[in-house]
Amino acid sequence: MSEVQIITEEQKKAARYAKAMGHPIRIYVLNLLSKQSCCYSGDLTDELPVAKSTLSQHLKELKEAGLIQGEIEAPKIKYCLNKDNWEEAKKLLSNMFDS
Amino acid sequence: MSEVQIITEEQKKAARYAKAMGHPIRIYVLNLLSKQSCCYSGDLTDELPVAKSTLSQHLKELKEAGLIQGEIEAPKIKYCLNKDNWEEAKKLLSNMFDS
DNA sequence: ATATTTGTTCGTAAATAAACGAACATAATG
DNA sequence: CATTATGTTCGTTTATTTACGAACAAATAT
Structure with a gap:
């Protein structure tokens, strides 16, 4: 049952x-949320040039x-x-870039 | 010709x-290259559990x-x-996370 | 009770991504 | 020149992504 894990969980x-x-679109949303703590998806629907169903899917992802x-x-x-996962993402992706 | 750009180029x-x-796989490759300056794709083919044609496509991407x-x-x-683009990616993605 | 507001889900279509093996290209080696 | 080593490209299949409108659900407002 020993598996050589080439690609790590991280x-x-x-x-x-x-x-x-x-x-x-997802970058846009994350960008917004990292600046303003929260938002309503209705606001996003108004701002963004996609159908509300499309936006809903992006938010779901x-x-x-x-x-x-x-x-x-x-x-x-x-x-x-x-916040927890956002921190984790920050850590994991930042690690990619340092050194 | 005036276009309201909701989503920025950045x-x-x-x-x-x-x-x-x-x-x-692409994370793995980038991770490696950020640590060791360069690598040969043959080495990657040996390490990674994918066909060489698949790896080739990932490298192409x-x-x-x-x-x-x-x-x-x-x-x-x-x-x-x-290096230039790597720096740009670092900057753009890091920006996502600060503040 | 009906209508309105707000989002999600469903069904569908088109595009892109992921993976493989076979065939091909290119250059070094024997 | 034939062989070997190293990668890419091609053709194919399957899965996932992206997008839309229509239909649906839930709660508020009239």
Whole structure:
């Protein structure tokens, strides 16, 4: 049962986060949330040139990657960063670049 | 001809780099190159559990994203980071995380 | 009770990504 | 010149991503 792990779990995680960040709209959202603590997806729908269903999918991906979290504030949904995972992503991706 | 640019060029670039980093194999390669200045793709083929054609495609993607560059050292090919773009990626992605 | 607001989910289509082996190219070696 | 070593490209298959509108769900407002 001994498996030589060439690619580490950390590298897989880093790739997972990077992948979630690999679209302009998702970068935009993360960028916003890193500056302003939270936002409503309705605001994003107004600003961004995509259908609300498309935006919803992008937000879902960010959620599934663990980078953001949504909180119901009926009838709206308030989104903010998932701080723990955001920190982890920062650490993992920053590590890529130093040295 | 005036276009309101919601998503900036910088955000597009950041997404482009992140996307290129969005696969474990590509993270592995970048990780290696950030530590050891260069490598030969043959070495990677030996280490990594993918067909050489698959690896070749991943390297091509990293090249097309501008993150690495290859130099012929016949009959091998030596790969290293594209330092300028690597710095740019570092800057753009780091910016995401600070503040 | 109906209508409105706000998002998600579904169904679909088109594009891109991921992987493999076979075939090909190129240059060094025998 | 034939062989070997090293990678890329091609053709193919399968899976994932991206995008849209329509339909649906849930809660608030009229």
